[in-house]
Amino acid sequence: MHIEPSFHKRYHKALRDTAMLKAVKNGTGRLRGQRATAIEGVGAERWMEFRNRAEAIRLHVIQHLDQYLEQLVDNVIKNGGHVCLAKTGEEAVQYISELAKKKNAKTILKSKSMVSEEIHLNPALEQQGCNVIESDLGEWIIQLAGETPSHIIAPAMHKNRFQVADLFNAVSEEKVSTEIADLCGFARKYLREKFLGIDIGITGCNFALADSGAITLCTNEGNARIISTLAPTLVTVMGMERILPGLEELTVMLSLLARSATGQKLTVYNTLSTGVRNPEELDGPQEFHLVIVDNGRSKQLGTKYEKILNCIRCGSCLNACPVYRNIGGHAYGWVYPGPIGAVLSPLYQGMDKYGELAYATTLCGACTFACPVKIPLHDMLYALRNDKVELEKTGGLVEDMTYKGWSAAFASMSRYRFSIGMARRFQFPLVKAEKIAYGPPPISDWLKHRDMPALPKKFFHEIWRDMKKDGKE
Amino acid sequence: MANGIVTGNREAFFSTIRQNIKTPPGGKAPRVENPMDGLFTQRETTVEDRRELRERFIQEWTTLGGKAFNIKDRAELSQAIKQIIQERQLQKAMCWDHPELENLKLEEIFSDTQASLSRWPLEKNYSDWIGKAASMEAGIVWSDIAMAETGTLVLPSSSPGQPTTVCVLPITLIAIFTTAQLVDGFTGVVKWFKERYGTNLPTTTTFISGPSRTTDIEMVLTIGVHGSRYVYALILDEA
Numbered sequence A: 001m002h003i004e005p006s007f008h009k010r011y012h013k014a015l016r017d018t019a020m021l022k023a024v025k026n027g028t029g030r031l032r033g034q035r036a037t038a039i040e041g042v043g044a045e046r047w048m049e050f051r052n053r054a055e056a057i058r059l060h061v062i063q064h065l066d067q068y069l070e071q072l073v074d075n076v077i078k079n080g081g082h083v084c085l086a087k088t089g090e091e092a093v094q095y096i097s098e099l100a101k102k103k104n105a106k107t108i109l110k111s112k113s114m115v116s117e118e119i120h121l122n123p124a125l126e127q128q129g130c131n132v133i134e135s136d137l138g139e140w141i142i143q144l145a146g147e148t149p150s151h152i153i154a155p156a157m158h159k160n161r162f163q164v165a166d167l168f169n170a171v172s173e174e175k176v177s178t179e180i181a182d183l184c185g186f187a188r189k190y191l192r193e194k195f196l197g198i199d200i201g202i203t204g205c206n207f208a209l210a211d212s213g214a215i216t217l218c219t220n221e222g223n224a225r226i227i228s229t230l231a232p233t234l235v236t237v238m239g240m241e242r243i244l245p246g247l248e249e250l251t252v253m254l255s256l257l258a259r260s261a262t263g264q265k266l267t268v269y270n271t272l273s274t275g276v277r278n279p280e281e282l283d284g285p286q287e288f289h290l291v292i293v294d295n296g297r298s299k300q301l302g303t304k305y306e307k308i309l310n311c312i313r314c315g316s317c318l319n320a321c322p323v324y325r326n327i328g329g330h331a332y333g334w335v336y337p338g339p340i341g342a343v344l345s346p347l348y349q350g351m352d353k354y355g356e357l358a359y360a361t362t363l364c365g366a367c368t369f370a371c372p373v374k375i376p377l378h379d380m381l382y383a384l385r386n387d388k389v390e391l392e393k394t395g396g397l398v399e400d401m402t403y404k405g406w407s408a409a410f411a412s413m414s415r416y417r418f419s420i421g422m423a424r425r426f427q428f429p430l431v432k433a434e435k436i437a438y439g440p441p442p443i444s445d446w447l448k449h450r451d452m453p454a455l456p457k458k459f460f461h462e463i464w465r466d467m468k469k470d471g472k473e
Numbered sequence B: 001m002a003n004g005i006v007t008g009n010r011e012a013f014f015s016t017i018r019q020n021i022k023t024p025p026g027g028k029a030p031r032v033e034n035p036m037d038g039l040f041t042q043r044e045t046t047v048e049d050r051r052e053l054r055e056r057f058i059q060e061w062t063t064l065g066g067k068a069f070n071i072k073d074r075a076e077l078s079q080a081i082k083q084i085i086q087e088r089q090l091q092k093a094m095c096w097d098h099p100e101l102e103n104l105k106l107e108e109i110f111s112d113t114q115a116s117l118s119r120w121p122l123e124k125n126y127s128d129w130i131g132k133a134a135s136m137e138a139g140i141v142w143s144d145i146a147m148a149e150t151g152t153l154v155l156p157s158s159s160p161g162q163p164t165t166v167c168v169l170p171i172t173l174i175a176i177f178t179t180a181q182l183v184d185g186f187t188g189v190v191k192w193f194k195e196r197y198g199t200n201l202p203t204t205t206t207f208i209s210g211p212s213r214t215t216d217i218e219m220v221l222t223i224g225v226h227g228s229r230y231v232y233a234l235i236l237d238e239a
Helices: A007-016 A018-042 A044-063 A065-078 A089-102 A114-118 A121-127 A137-145 A161-171 A180-196 A223-230 A247-261 A306-310 A316-320 A322-327 A338-349 A351-359 A366-370 A377-392 A397-411 A413-426 A443-447 A460-469 B010-020 B047-064 B074-088 B099-103 B106-111 B126-135 B186-197
Strands: A082-086 A107-110 A131-134 A200-203 A207-209 A214-219 A233-239 A269-273 A287-293 B067-071 B092-095 B116-119 B138-142 B145-147 B152-156 B172-178 B204-208 B230-236
Touching: A007 A018, A007 A322, A007 A351, A018 A044, A018 A247, A018 A316, A018 A322, A044 A065, A044 A247, A044 A306, A065 A082, A065 A287, A065 B010, A082 A089, A089 A121, A089 A200, A089 A233, A089 A287, A107 A180, A114 A121, A114 A233, A121 A131, A131 A137, A137 A161, A137 A180, A161 A180, A180 A223, A180 B126, A200 A223, A207 A247, A214 A223, A214 A247, A223 A269, A223 B204, A247 B186, A306 A338, A316 A322, A316 A338, A316 A366, A322 A338, A338 A351, A338 A366, A338 A377, A351 A377, A366 A377, A397 A413, B047 B067, B047 B230, B067 B074, B074 B106, B074 B172, B074 B230, B099 B138, B106 B116, B145 B186, B152 B172, B152 B186
Parallel strands: A082 A287, A107 A131, A107 A200, A200 A233, A233 A287, B067 B230, B092 B116, B092 B138, B138 B172, B172 B230
Antiparallel strands: A207 A214, A214 A269, A269 B204, B145 B152, B152 B204
16 A cells, blocks of 8 residues: 655545544544443543553553563473564564465464554565465455554544455345444354464464563454464464563553443453463463564663653544544555554654654643553653654754744743734734734735734733722732 | 563663653652552451442442352252343353362253253363354353453453453353352452462453443444443352
């Protein structure tokens, strides 16, 4: 799928897609409502306690990431699994591609994995002749459409039933109706056959547990557990930050994840797998490969953006964000949409490609408030804007002098009053009906889309002072 | 079991992480001691408490879209199973090889009906059992522990007789347990896991809260996409 390099063009394209915008508004509205009801059920105070605890857990893990990852690696290999430590996405893709070649794999089934989207795993496997099938219903829909996810937990949120029916009818031998129950029924039947012929299963990882070497898979549909049960070779791809010390911490995260994502008390299926089956067991994988991906994550450690690694991918910041709700996910360009995507994309993929996303925010803070692990997303977006300006400032003498002069004038009360007084005196050629609607360059650009209120004859504090003088206070 | 292999430069991978982690002023964030304290219900329960938990479980389970039966004796168990066989028009079911299920002599109940019951393993070889397992219309499991506050079954594959397949493939899931298995929530589950397994967890443990669901098309809730569409909990009285 071709992705337009300019954010400006991408969101303009999105704004023209009224069917998509309607679907996204409807979807995010529902998810927000469900989340609010779930929090009400817990109680605001206890919910805050959950968030505080989760933040403390994540903070500790990220600041001790080396220790927990080492422990995880040791436990996975002790349990008989293999580990690939991939510094880059390419290394991870190469490892999995070689494995597929070695296994002569024809049918590969996947459950939802944002990391695998990030490293472009599917095209690489398809190129070597594997039939790679996404088994999450939403992911399968967008795979058939040749698109990328538009929402972290509801990837096909932007599609309606008619579009889905068209996609299904293109692969179905019998006509599938546009009834949602029929569409889901067809997906079950079609994908069930594929599950039964699986050569390799690839899953994401919601959380890995350091102390036991187990991985946790959370799905409402139950697709990930079919894969982890039936695949003779199981590959789990995890972002290296998706780790917790043990079961106790996991219970806190699972309780937060489900409520934040969909408003459920718990996801329908939470599966813990230690990988390779015991010799006397008949189901479960005979081979397990855990692929731990860095791909830009370690660079965030120790920086002001370190807390972005706390993210548990619940998607609640997307539903809260007024920008996401009005442009949908594809406008963000890379794999992760919404506020989390606006922070992750420039950090992982570079400021040159995705720096503009720092402006895909109103800085209202709704994302930060919604985040179950308390990532200060809007502060990070603001910091990214600063970084972008620092990186890109043209450094011209005029620009420097203007900002320095402005800063000097506004830093002292007397200078501020003097400059405002001067502005009030000399603004008259531009003022019309107490507004400034037009002006000379460079402010003409700014005024193109908005008016600026003219400076009033008297400010509030001056009126106040006069009233005091007149004894009218 | 033979140890697995690590691919990639382990030393380089971890030294990058170690170098980048900086200790912030005030030191690194400490490990959260007892992370569950105060968030989940913590208590020892009596038989009476657990009967109340049964009501809570049933309430949550039915809200999620499951069906639950409160069972006093064998006659009621037999009646409930026959009702499910009738409701779902079952012909073929499979069940775990679990001592608790064996005590219930489910085969006797099934022998009175049109449905057959097969105990795991169905066959020894994958190519032989997978087709049979896929054709099963119902799977019967014993829930070693169940959480009332969320309506959740906890199913560890703690022995080869308790494979995940039985609760993964069939469209109907029947879980049987007694009130003695009921805990409030996660605190009881973690305690049970620690006592039973330590950190040596079984190959697979599944937490199941209701039937399989999706809202991936137009955010409309649809039941039974990949997992079970019909889920039944049969709760026996422990006395």
